[in-house]
Amino acid sequence: MRQPITSLPSLTCFRAAAELESFSAAADQLNLTHGAVSRAVRLLEDDLGAALFERRNRRVFLTENGRRLARAVDEGFARIEQAIADIRQSEAGVPVTLSCEPTLLMRYLIPRLPDFQERFPDITLQLVAGGGPVRLDANIQFAIRRNDFSIPNRYRTTELFDEEIGPVCRADLVELFFENGQLKPNALCLHTRTRPQAWAQWFELTGTRRAEATGQSFEHFYFSLQAAVAGLGVAIGPKRQVHDDVENGLLAAPLGFRRDGSLYVLLSERSSPQGRVEKALLTWLGETLG
Template sequence: MGQHITSLPALACFRFAAELESFSKAADRLNLTHGAVSRAVRLLEDDLGTPLFERRNRAVFLTDAGRRLAQVVARGLGEIEDEVQRIKEKHANAPITVSCEPTLMMRWLIPRMPQFHAAHPAAEVRLLAGGGPVTFGSGIDLAIRRNDFTWPDTYFSQHLFDEQIGPVCRPDMAAVFFGADRIHMNAKLLHTRTRPSAWTTWAEIIGDTHRSGNGQDFEHFYFSLQAAVAGLGVAIGPWQLVQNDIRDGLLVAPQGFHEDGSAYFLLSARELQSGSVSEMFGDWLRAVLCDESTPPNVEAQDDRRK
């Protein structure tokens, strides 16, 4: 075993003191005091048993031994810093897996992913369908979830958008299913097992009486929305899930949209590392949501309720 040499912080102090030939300038570079740098250099000199600087008239000058050591230290610490940076960059650019609720992923996220890849061609994002509670460290890096369950306080969460819902149907069926200010009693209501209280929530929002008859149940939200596109009935459509269909003329929302009190969040095990693919994805996600249009008729609906 070789003899232990002083600590890396002392070598770092010596490195900058040697490069600048000034303890004061080295202290400024390292955000330390002049005394701290002077003591670190003195510790290194005591370990080596020889002076590394000549001290004359408040100035310092490298000795021959100091000059030789400075070259080795600068090269060694420089290689360490380069390798640390390479490790950081490799980790930051590592592929990430994003878990997202299936219907949101299918109808909103996937159609927008080409925008992310165009902006970040070197970043790799893998999408995984999933809902409800999520455990990180099991192959999942980020999760997009509606706050209809409680996640651990230790999770880092970022608000994405407030949920806004409204009844939707095929445009040519609007006159059949909707009257002046409410849904016709004979309109078929499309339900989904993944959000069974959707129609009850809508009735509470608009102050109407909920009716459960004359309907059809579907296993997932996506199927109920597709049934609405097909003209089978009226579905509750969250804005993020139906805005593309409304824009393309496949669906209409005669009664507009209202917030239902829930919201979506981006979850992670800890705060996103600066420069990482996770941070890029989170920043892009919020920017896309900020740029997108708001639901139609929301203000008019709110005015009618006042």
């Protein structure tokens, strides 16, 4: 049988005193008297039959048992606080904001958002476009990014998928741009300013030799892929960003895809335990992007 736990107020007083190593400071933080905190800690020690603090010269120091309990109480309260936050968020209908790189957002996640809404009707997921470094706060709780920049240590990173790239063109123009499993020398290559080395990287990955690929340049990756759909030339397409167009027969990837060494990750605050919302998001992303 489970042993009854001393009242939560005693644990609350112990938690504050353990963090501050001061009954007086804990009392100030909790708006209690020094005596109330001291009595609550003493009650807990009597219940456990073990000293949690060493009392010396009007100061208190955690014992080994005290440190063990402090770690457990911190973890337990953190889980409770996260559950309360999740419940309040779902009951209040407050949206959870996920920032995602624009091309992946527009061409892959948004078409699949109805599936998330159907599976998790109590979570309002709001998607916003953004790339590169991001600041997670009350306005943006999560972010999907390619790990091509320095990610702060304060963020938890969960791997989602490896980036895979390959040349793509309009499906009915494959013979115009490709021959014998090779890109024709005169094929018009579509470039993008957001990934200016995409073609050079492809040639390096495949070990092919070719003069610097020339062709039209676009402001963003998304535009270069739309240009490929329009039949203007051949673009370097990330596998997931072109998945639906390939499946629907709009685009073709005659040479397949290669891993380029980068990967996409989900960023979240490391200081917060994984709550119900983050676990639901990871489950959905794992199944959707995997």
